[in-house]
Amino acid sequence: MTTEGRRDRRKRQTRATLSLTALRMVAERGLDHVTVDEISEAAGVSPRTFFNYFPSKDEAIIGDQLVDGGRIVTRLAAVPPQVPPLAALRTALAEVLDEMQAHHDLWVLRMRVVECHPTLLPRLVSGGAQNERAIAAALATRLGLPPDHDHPALVSAVAGAALRVSMGQWVRSGGTRALTDLVDEAFAALAAGLPPPPAGT
Incomplete structure (x- = not known):
């Protein structure tokens, strides 16, 4: 090294x-x-x-955000251009998700502390919004769209929501399911147009 x-x-x-x-x-x-x-x-x-x-x-x-925008933008640029936006974002997130899984106890503690101290939420939300804008700009470049086009912003926002929901499920389950599996399922549901879940699930 x-x-x-x-x-x-x-x-x-x-x-x-x-x-x-x-x-x-x-x-x-x-x-x-x-x-x-x-x-x-x-x-x-x-x-x-x-x-x-x-x-x-x-x-x-608050520590590191759920998604480090600059880091994801760098990894997104390395994904082949023919990969669809959501799949490209999932690939760009791979290393971050692995690190989060390796520090499950830290993320559980962080979420519990934030829940107990709502004054911390604005900082968390603000950081997430900045990251989504950075990722949207990178997606616009990737897709050859104007920086203010709605589509990249929508993709970035829904991907961020899918990650946050998956994170919540992961924490509540005590880590019994892999975060990567939960994120894969959420992204697959987005790519499929959010079909209703099977009966009984």
């Missing part, structure tokens, strides 16, 4: 440690009873290091 690769890995580890520490402390004490200094001390870093990764305590709790 290169020096740059090791540096990137350490940064990801530090970021993940700060986010998990913040989540655990807030889950135990409540949002208003945890400070950046306390999070930093518990994570073994200085407050200055904390602010190198997150601009605020709330951002550390």
